[in-house]
Amino acid sequence: MNNLTFKYTILYVKNVTDTLIFFETAFGFKRAMLHESGDYGELDTGSTILSFSSLELMSSIGKKPGKVNATSPTFEIAFQTEDVPGALAKAIEAGATLVQNVEEMPWGQTTAYISDNNGFLIELCSPVAVQS
Numbered sequence: 035m036n037n038l039t040f041k042y043t044i045l046y047v048k049n050v051t052d053t054l055i056f057f058e059t060a061f062g063f064k065r066a067m068l069h070e071s072g073d074y075g076e077l078d079t080g081s082t083i084l085s086f087s088s089l090e091l092m093s094s095i096g097k098k099p100g101k102v103n104a105t106s107p108t109f110e111i112a113f114q115t116e117d118v119p120g121a122l123a124k125a126i127e128a129g130a131t132l133v134q135n136v137e138e139m140p141w142g143q144t145t146a147y148i149s150d151n152n153g154f155l156i157e158l159c160s161p162v163a164v165q166s
Contacts, residue, residue: 042083046099050075056151060128104153112157121158122146
């Protein structure tokens with residue numbers, strides 16, 4: 035029996051406050067918390083928490099975080115919406131960088147890709163259409 039749950043993802047960023055502000059503005063998430071040190075913060079994103087920790091803090095505890103490479107990502111975060119074009123426009127207005135414009139995928143999903151203010155790849159996607 036598996037007693038594990040996916041609790042949170044932590045992205046290592048240069049400035050936690052700036053990243054929280056970006057995600058609040060670009061995607062409408064609410065801030066769950068920001069530690070008084072400014073080195074750790076969380077967004078209210080549903081049952082799985084999206085967290086941010088400063089590169090400085092991670093380095094100070096021996097984690098040796100790598101640098102984000104927006105042109106060669108190693109993962110992506112996906113946010114689902116019924117309005118991909120609208121979500122894309124809001125994110126770009128907030129300072130996101132366009133990676134791929136809105137596309138209809140053969141499996142019945144609409145997608146678009148951006149990178150955030152740190153260079154992390156983010157997919158904006160509709161639910162996958164159920165084939166009957």
